[in-house]
């Protein structure tokens with residue numbers, strides 16, 4: 296029988312959902328649901344790489360300043376500092392999982408490139424398919440972990456909360472989610488007191504985007520309906536170099552071209 300009760304239910308199988316699952320799975324029973332296949336996500340299409348100030352000539356303060364400058368005064372300072380200060384640790388975690396970042400032939404150090412907004416060479420990458428390479432390694436770990444159940448072709452429809460169920464407890468609490476099983480067309484009830492919304496962005500509200508078809512923002516809408524705060528919806532990334540085809544999906548042309 297299919298299991299529908301978890302300590303933590305993660306909605307979304309991009310790098311946010313998969314890495315959260317791996318961080319929790321040694322102590323909690325985790326369910327991951329995703330709209331289509333595990334790999335279908337923006338994460339899979341990310342090419343250029345991961346920014347991290349790891350070279351001795353590149354202090355973390357420089358990464359923080361570059362980020363703030365690129366953000367034109369709109370960055371959240373605490374988050375900017377947290378992300379820049381922890382990026383080396385995050386890269387180490389990925390390398391320990393086996394992600395094979397491209398190395399310099401001469402000294403076997405990480406090969407770093409430079410991208411828009413960065414004053415230093417600080418982009419670690421796996422050739423030109425970084426997101427795919429990272430996701431493949433995380434998926435390998437996810438599929439072999441005894442505490443993780445993966446349910447593909449399962450679309451989260453709504454979060455169940457105590458308030459919606461008219462249960463009289465002091466604080467509005469998450470109880471689970473309604474999930475559409477796209478294989479049999481049934482909406483199933485999953486129970487969990489902790490839900491992670493890792494459903495990515497909402498770029499498909501635009502006619503042309505390099506994001507995949509799953510980026511429809513329904514997770515953000517679910518969070519809003521459950522009483523979460525929603526912020527920064529006006530920030531959407533558009534890639535300037537995109538191959539346009541009238542009939543097919545538009546896709547990003549290599550980051551190298553921009554360089």
Ligand SMILES: Cc1cc2nc3c(=O)[nH]c(=O)nc-3n(C[C@H](O)[C@H](O)[C@H](O)COP(=O)(O)OP(=O)(O)OC[C@H]3O[C@@H](n4cnc5c(N)ncnc54)[C@H](O)[C@@H]3O)c2cc1C
Pocket residue numbers: 306307308309310311312328329330331333335336337338339340341342343344345346425426449450451452493494495496505506507509510511512513514547
């Ligand atoms: C072409 C491209 C190139 C990029 N290049 C880079 C780069 O070089 N460097 C960089 O740092 N970033 C890059 N990005 C951005 C980066 O890929 C994203 O910021 C990141 O991958 C987002 O990860 P995520 O896990 O939050 O979301 P995603 O990877 O988009 O995952 C969302 C997941 O949620 C699932 N989902 C959505 N709604 C539901 C639902 N209702 N029910 C069930 N599942 C649902 C989807 O199926 C998917 O599994 C790029 C993005 C694109 C599109």
